[in-house]
Amino acid sequence: MKRNKILITSLVILGLVAIFKFVACVTPEKPGDSALNSDAANKVYVAPGEYDEFYGFFSGGFSGQVSVYGLPSGRLLKVIPVFSQDAEKGYGYNEETKPLLNTSFGFVPWDDAHHPELSQTNGETDGRWLFINGNNTPRIARIDLTTFETAEIIEIPNSGGNHSSPFTTQNTEYVVAGTRFGVPYPQKDVAIDSYAENFKGMLSYIKVDEKGHMDIAFQILLPAFDYDLAHSGKGKSDGWTFFTSYNTEQKHDLLEVNASQNDKDFIAAVNWKKAEEYVAQGKFKEIPANYYINRYDDDTHTATSNLKKTVKVLTPEDCPGLVYFLPTPKSPHGVDVDPSGEYIIGNGKLSADLTVHSFTNMLSAIENQEYETTIAGVPVLKYDKVVGGVVVKPGLGPLHTEFDNEGNAYTTFFISSEVVKWKLGTWEVLDRIPTYYSVGHLMIPGGDSHKPDGKYLVALNKITKDRYLPTGPEMNHSAQLYDISGDKMKLLLDFPTVGEPHYAQGIAASKLISNSKKIFKLEDNQHPYRALGEKETKVVRDGNIVHVYMTTIRSHFAPDNIEGIKVGDKVYFHVTNLEQDFDVPHGFAVQGARNAELLIMPGQTETLFWMPEREGVFPFYCTDFCSALHQEMQGYVRVSPANANTPLKWSTGEPES
Amino acid sequence: MSKLPRLVNTLAVVALLAVFLWPIWQIVLYAPQYPDGVKMYIYVDKLGGDSPGTLQNVNILNHYVGMKKIEPDSIPELKLMTPILLFFVVFGLITAIFDKKWMYYVWTLLLIVTFLVGLYDFYLWEYDYGHTLDPNAPMKFDGASFQPPVFGKKVILNFVVYSIPHIAGYCLAISAGLGILASFLKYKFSKA
Numbered sequence: 001m002k003r004n005k006i007l008i009t010s011l012v013i014l015g016l017v018a019i020f021k022f023v024a025c026v027t028p029e030k031p032g033d034s035a036l037n038s039d040a041a042n043k044v045y046v047a048p049g050e051y052d053e054f055y056g057f058f059s060g061g062f063s064g065q066v067s068v069y070g071l072p073s074g075r076l077l078k079v080i081p082v083f084s085q086d087a088e089k090g091y092g093y094n095e096e097t098k099p100l101l102n103t104s105f106g107f108v109p110w111d112d113a114h115h116p117e118l119s120q121t122n123g124e125t126d127g128r129w130l131f132i133n134g135n136n137t138p139r140i141a142r143i144d145l146t147t148f149e150t151a152e153i154i155e156i157p158n159s160g161g162n163h164s165s166p167f168t169t170q171n172t173e174y175v176v177a178g179t180r181f182g183v184p185y186p187q188k189d190v191a192i193d194s195y196a197e198n199f200k201g202m203l204s205y206i207k208v209d210e211k212g213h214m215d216i217a218f219q220i221l222l223p224a225f226d227y228d229l230a231h232s233g234k235g236k237s238d239g240w241t242f243f244t245s246y247n248t249e250q251k252h253d254l255l256e257v258n259a260s261q262n263d264k265d266f267i268a269a270v271n272w273k274k275a276e277e278y279v280a281q282g283k284f285k286e287i288p289a290n291y292y293i294n295r296y297d298d299d300t301h302t303a304t305s306n307l308k309k310t311v312k313v314l315t316p317e318d319c320p321g322l323v324y325f326l327p328t329p330k331s332p333h334g335v336d337v338d339p340s341g342e343y344i345i346g347n348g349k350l351s352a353d354l355t356v357h358s359f360t361n362m363l364s365a366i367e368n369q370e371y372e373t374t375i376a377g378v379p380v381l382k383y384d385k386v387v388g389g390v391v392v393k394p395g396l397g398p399l400h401t402e403f404d405n406e407g408n409a410y411t412t413f414f415i416s417s418e419v420v421k422w423k424l425g426t427w428e429v430l431d432r433i434p435t436y437y438s439v440g441h442l443m444i445p446g447g448d449s450h451k452p453d454g455k456y457l458v459a460l461n462k463i464t465k466d467r468y469l470p471t472g473p474e475m476n477h478s479a480q481l482y483d484i485s486g487d488k489m490k491l492l493l494d495f496p497t498v499g500e501p502h503y504a505q506g507i508a509a510s511k512l513i514s515n516s517k518k519i520f521k522l523e524d525n526q527h528p529y530r531a532l533g534e535k536e537t538k539v540v541r542d543g544n545i546v547h548v549y550m551t552t553i554r555s556h557f558a559p560d561n562i563e564g565i566k567v568g569d570k571v572y573f574h575v576t577n578l579e580q581d582f583d584v585p586h587g588f589a590v591q592g593a594r595n596a597e598l599l600i601m602p603g604q605t606e607t608l609f610w611m612p613e614r615e616g617v618f619p620f621y622c623t624d625f626c627s628a629l630h631q632e633m634q635g636y637v638r639v640s641p642a643n644a645n646t647p648l649k650w651s652t653g654e655p656e657s
Numbered sequence: 658m659s660k661l662p663r664l665v666n667t668l669a670v671v672a673l674l675a676v677f678l679w680p681i682w683q684i685v686l687y688a689p690q691y692p693d694g695v696k697m698y699i700y701v702d703k704l705g706g707d708s709p710g711t712l713q714n715v716n717i718l719n720h721y722v723g724m725k726k727i728e729p730d731s732i733p734e735l736k737l738m739t740p741i742l743l744f745f746v747v748f749g750l751i752t753a754i755f756d757k758k759w760m761y762y763v764w765t766l767l768l769i770v771t772f773l774v775g776l777y778d779f780y781l782w783e784y785d786y787g788h789t790l791d792p793n794a795p796m797k798f799d800g801a802s803f804q805p806p807v808f809g810k811k812v813i814l815n816f817v818v819y820s821i822p823h824i825a826g827y828c829l830a831i832s833a834g835l836g837i838l839a840s841f842l843k844y845k846f847s848k849a
């Protein structure tokens with residue numbers, strides 16, 4: 001009896017221990033980060049006063065801006081406003097930059113900026129300009145890298161969701177734009193379910209001249225697929241551009257299901273050199289289309305808007321050999337061309353494998369007319385005649401691929417949240433490393449060019465969760481920096497970003513430094529309301545419009561006392577910064593202004609509009625701590641009732657002889 | 658043999674001509690806010706700097722402590738130095754042609770004296786700029802002098818100021834040196 005009791009008790013205890021052990025085994029446990037190698041801190045340390053080796057231009061997504069980070073330090077260098085008004089710099093608020101945001105829809109002070117693209121010469125980044133697309137109101141902007149400021153914005157007509165853009169050709173002959181959303185062509189009031197019949201997908205080629213000025217050279221009319229991303233060829237494939245498409249089902253509702261039915265969608269291969277020939281032969285239709293070209297001039301310090309009325313449209317039916325479709329599994333997102341120009345990677349985001357087309361195969365398939373079928377005049381090449389290789393089951397949800405200079409490719413996988421390194425030609429997977437979390441684009445400086453700098457890789461992630469101190473429900477997006485100089489990728493750094501960086505491009509600092517402008521020469525200032533010295537300052541009334549020709553120099557405004565302004569006047573403060581010293585901007589703000597401030601660079605003139613609505617005496621002051629006497633840099637403007645007879649007068653004390 | 662002093666004096670004249678090409682003197686100001694320095698150049702006939710805005714930038718800095726504005730138009734020496742130099746060029750060539758001993762001596766001595774007078778004049782200007790201060794200046798420092806050194810280094814408030822010859826300054830010295838050499842050679846040859 002007693003023995004039995006002991007036995008039973010023992011068994012029970014043993015059983016409990018076993019159960020406990022079993023439960024303990026399945027207790028949820030957070031998978032650990034990959035071990036950070038101990039020299040990571042050394043590798044990202046950039047000593048005070050030193051510059052980073054590379055700089056990355058990160059799109060801001062819905063911030064409409066571009067942010068610039070040093071690499072490898074991850075230090076934020078600058079935020080460049082592009083499609084969004086920026087009160088910090090008065091961008092889109094001052095009279096000079098407002099025209100940059102004009103569109104055929106009117107003034108649009110926001111956009112969704114996705115893909116920065118550095119200008120190239122011979123397929124290499126050259127440090128002249130950065131282009132970036134605006135998605136919502138289709139636009140492309142050009143940032144001048146001598147000033148890190150937006151210099152031009154062109155609107156893309158016949159387009160909706162300018163996503164497959166700007167992706168330059170190898171000598172920046174063109175940047176491209178492809179519509180992600182099919183839209184009625186021409187835009188009109190039709191039933192949405194007449195999609196297949198009335199909707200089209202337009203690809204646009206925007207010519208870039210040697211000054212960087214953009215204009216639409218031609219558009220190509222295609223079926224209303226969703227043209228998602230693009231890359232132009234280089235080296236042997238120079239002269240071609242490749243656009244991915246999804247929704248080849250041409251559905252218009254519940255796309256997450258309806259546009260995910262076809263096993264293969266298409267990469268559209270466009271022969272743009274052929275297109276140039278067709279345009280020269282007059283094979284285009286000149287179609288009415290309203291779009292704006294807005295350009296900033298460094299001499300007048302002013303942007304002007306130019307409304308264009310027509311575009312040249314090429315149709316594949318009329319232009320054989322212009323476009324081919326390359327079947328690609330499945331709903332491909334990014335399309336990336338390797339540094340040699342031979343391989344075209346279709347990142348089929350719903351596909352288990354990664355499809356790589358061969359440019360050489362494509363040319364012979366075209367030559368031998370290996371067509372599966374023809375859609376709207378576009379031959380569909382046979383898949384097995386164009387495919388060059390397949391990376392088998394590398395991960396889940398491939399989105400984008402970039403390259404190093406040693407024949408390796410690096411692909412991001414959104415669903416499995418990792419970067420996978422694989423070999424071009426052998427298609428074998430070499431390495432994989434987690435990202436935190438759900439990586440979208442990746443960036444290797446020069447990684448989409450003919451000459452990548454295969455030292456660092458940046459993962460641009462869509463989800464942040466626990467990476468940083470929680471800041472309420474909204475978290476900054478995260479980026480990780482990896483060392484890719486060895487066989488194994490190594491995590492070096494993790495840093496938060498501005499807005500939602502979709503894509504980024506990187507360039508060696510040495511390609512930027514020598515181009516940078518330090519001041520604007522005062523003698524070159526051609527602003528119509530400039531005052532090139534204090535002797536030229538004045539206040540001019542024209543009806544109820546008042547122009548104030550004002551100057552700044554350390555540490556006063558001229559004039560700094562103004563009287564004779566009346567309630568309801570439209571006052572324009574045209575402020576010229578007379579400084580000719582590097583890094584001496586002055587600011588200008590006046591009480592009651594309902595826009596923003598001015599931030600005027602040396603030698604520049606900027607204009608703030610002000611409509612006083614109350615009588616009184618209102619201070620204005622310098623907003624940029626310019627000097628030891630910055631606090632004294634202030635003045636007054638007296639506002640009299642609308643019917644008053646206060647004489648117009650202005651003065652500046654006697655600051656110095 | 659007797660050609661040597663003439664040749665050396667001609668070289669001295671060539672060195673003088675170089676003075677027209679480069680600045681004679683430079684005043685370089687370093688401060689925490691000016692890591693690359695503000696470099697002001699004094700030419701034979703103008704004032705300048707390493708950027709077109711240098712003079713304006715120096716004047717802006719000076720106005721805080723009430724120093725006078727440096728205006729090239731108000732400095733008569735800038736108009737005088739060219740004819741003086743041309744005189745030495747012509748006289749130097751005449752010396753080389755006529756090859757008279759006294760000419761060598763006079764030319765060299767005059768050049769050195771002129772150089773020293775020029776330096777003294779430079780000191781007077783610096784003294785004037787450094788000490789004539791606007792009583793209404795925003796910043797006042799009791800007993801402070803803002804006079805840059807004639808030659809060498811001096812700390813003035815937040816600035817470290819260097820005053821040193823530029824290329825043409827060295828050319829001037831070389832020219833005087835060659836003048837001395839020519840005189841010495843002439844003296845030696847005429848004794849022999």
Ligand SMILES: [Cu+2]
Nearest residue numbers: 586622626633
């Ligand atoms: Cu100021």
